[in-house]
Amino acid sequence: MTSEPDGLDVPPEVLELDPEELRRLGHWVVDRTIEHLRTLRDQPAISVEGLETLQAQLGGPLPRTPAALDDGLRLLADVALHNQQHGDHPRYFARVPGPSSPVAILGDWLAVGLQSVASSWGGGSGPATLEIVALEWLREALGLRPGSEGVLASGGSMANVTCLIAARHRVGTGIVYLSDQTHSSIQRGLLAMGYTAADLRVLPTDDITLRLDPATLAAAIATDLEDGHRPSIVIATAGTTNTGAVDDLPAIAALCTEHRLWLHVDGAYGGPAGLLGPSGGVAHLALADSFVMDPHKWLFQPYDIACAWVAEPGLLEATYAVNPEYLKDVRGGVVELSNRSLELTRRSRAAKLWLTLRTYGIDAITDAVRRGVGLAEYAQSRIEADPRLTIATPAQIGIVTFTAPGASPEQHWAASRALTADGYAAVTCTALHGRTVLRLCTINPQTTTDDIDGTIERLAELLTT
Numbered sequence: 001m002t003s004e005p006d007g008l009d010v011p012p013e014v015l016e017l018d019p020e021e022l023r024r025l026g027h028w029v030v031d032r033t034i035e036h037l038r039t040l041r042d043q044p045a046i047s048v049e050g051l052e053t054l055q056a057q058l059g060g061p062l063p064r065t066p067a068a069l070d071d072g073l074r075l076l077a078d079v080a081l082h083n084q085q086h087g088d089h090p091r092y093f094a095r096v097p098g099p100s101s102p103v104a105i106l107g108d109w110l111a112v113g114l115q116s117v118a119s120s121w122g123g124g125s126g127p128a129t130l131e132i133v134a135l136e137w138l139r140e141a142l143g144l145r146p147g148s149e150g151v152l153a154s155g156g157s158m159a160n161v162t163c164l165i166a167a168r169h170r171v172g173t174g175i176v177y178l179s180d181q182t183h184s185s186i187q188r189g190l191l192a193m194g195y196t197a198a199d200l201r202v203l204p205t206d207d208i209t210l211r212l213d214p215a216t217l218a219a220a221i222a223t224d225l226e227d228g229h230r231p232s233i234v235i236a237t238a239g240t241t242n243t244g245a246v247d248d249l250p251a252i253a254a255l256c257t258e259h260r261l262w263l264h265v266d267g268a269y270g271g272p273a274g275l276l277g278p279s280g281g282v283a284h285l286a287l288a289d290s291f292v293m294d295p296h297k298w299l300f301q302p303y304d305i306a307c308a309w310v311a312e313p314g315l316l317e318a319t320y321a322v323n324p325e326y327l328k329d330v331r332g333g334v335v336e337l338s339n340r341s342l343e344l345t346r347r348s349r350a351a352k353l354w355l356t357l358r359t360y361g362i363d364a365i366t367d368a369v370r371r372g373v374g375l376a377e378y379a380q381s382r383i384e385a386d387p388r389l390t391i392a393t394p395a396q397i398g399i400v401t402f403t404a405p406g407a408s409p410e411q412h413w414a415a416s417r418a419l420t421a422d423g424y425a426a427v428t429c430t431a432l433h434g435r436t437v438l439r440l441c442t443i444n445p446q447t448t449t450d451d452i453d454g455t456i457e458r459l460a461e462l463l464t465t
């Protein structure tokens with residue numbers, strides 16, 4: 001007598017959802033998203049709730065039996081996904097906004113629904129092609145070196161590490177130069193790669209421009225050479241997160257050529273300003289040996305997506321390729337994206353980006369970026385016209401910082417917290433060499449001049465009463 005293997009008494013449709021029910025709730029999800037986009041301006045730009053309150057609604061014992069899907073979806077939308085920063089809100093000026101576009105949302109939905117995978121050619125030739133095409137379109141639009149090859153990552157943090165591992169593969173270990181305005185994630189990435197503090201030169205920037213000074217860099221390289229160290233990689237930033245400062249790429253690249261150093265450019269924030277042409281503030285990107293940009297910041301994509309490019313063709317594969325036995329059957333295609341970074345199983349992040357580029361066209365996207373730049377310049381003009389406020393750093397590719405002379409650092413923080421708690425806008429302070437300033441990042445094309453006026457007026461009032 002043979003007994004049935006355990007488990008076969010479970011019906012195949014154990015996790016199915018009736019197609020008509022899926023259709024009904026799918027429409028609810030679409031309607032709810034449209035409602036979000038339509039009423040965003042009247043909602044708070046950021047909502048934070050305590051863990052206890054949230055857990056009371058979202059937690060509880062491990063669910064053992066089914067619960068109503070309608071209720072679950074409503075809890076997701078009204079509680080979980082409501083209580084977050086709304087980076088797509090037209091008055092979200094804190095940190096870096098994430099003004100995702102409706103077209104990109106549609107692309108991402110489809111990629112999730114059709115279980116996209118962009119790992120091997122044999123297992124995902126279509127998604128792989130989307131990724132190669134989208135990266136090449138952007139490479140051309142940004143003026144990166146022809147032949148540059150790329151891969152998508154979750155964010156700037158991972159994209160920078162992806163490039164820096166390839167850089168080290170090419171130039172070997174040695175001293176890495178960055179500035180005190182380099183994004184904090186890069187130091188973390190370098191330390192995770194095995195660099196130690198003794199390998200890193202965090203060069204001071206001046207108080208006015210907050211840019212990496214080529215003379216300071218040249219002196220640091222000279223000192224290291226004298227001391228018998230081996231300079232290897234320079235990290236420049238095209239648009240710092242603090243102030244939008246763009247390092248002097250031609251001067252830094254000249255030093256890199258002279259000393260045969262790798263030039264990595266972090267454009268996670270400011271990269272899209274490269275679409276604006278030579279006068280747009282971010283240019284000469286062909287000088288970069290590797291380059292990073294975050295479409296989930298300023299190319300109107302839902303989280304998450306970042307681009308990593310390396311100028312030397314084949315270097316990503318030379319760095320990352322593995323050929324384990326169990327992947328043999330899917331090899332032999334054109335591009336194995338799993339051989340271009342540390343990620344093997346990866347969804348098609350390109351689907352949303354490709355659809356966005358194809359649908360709007362690069363000119364409309366460039367216009368949307370130009371509007372963000374213009375909004376920060378408008379904010380600067382309003383701050384300059386207000387006797388209660390003074391500019392700290394001028395508008396640079398979408399970021400302006402300012403203070404209220406006479407108000408303490410704590411008053412600046414209190415004003416940004418009060419405005420944010422009020423829900424009208426989300427604003428934060430930052431510190432520039434220890435000096436507390438208010439900061440607006442204005443890259444959402446839906447932001448109006450009224451939004452800017454209202455935000456500045458409220459901040460000025462909070463700071464002077």
Ligand SMILES: *Cc1c(COP(=O)(O)O)cnc(C)c1O
Pocket residue numbers: 096154155156157158183185237239240241266267268269270294306
């Ligand atoms: C945001 C940012 C990063 C990190 O990118 P994530 O997408 O948050 O991982 C790196 N560098 C710069 C300049 C940034 O603005």
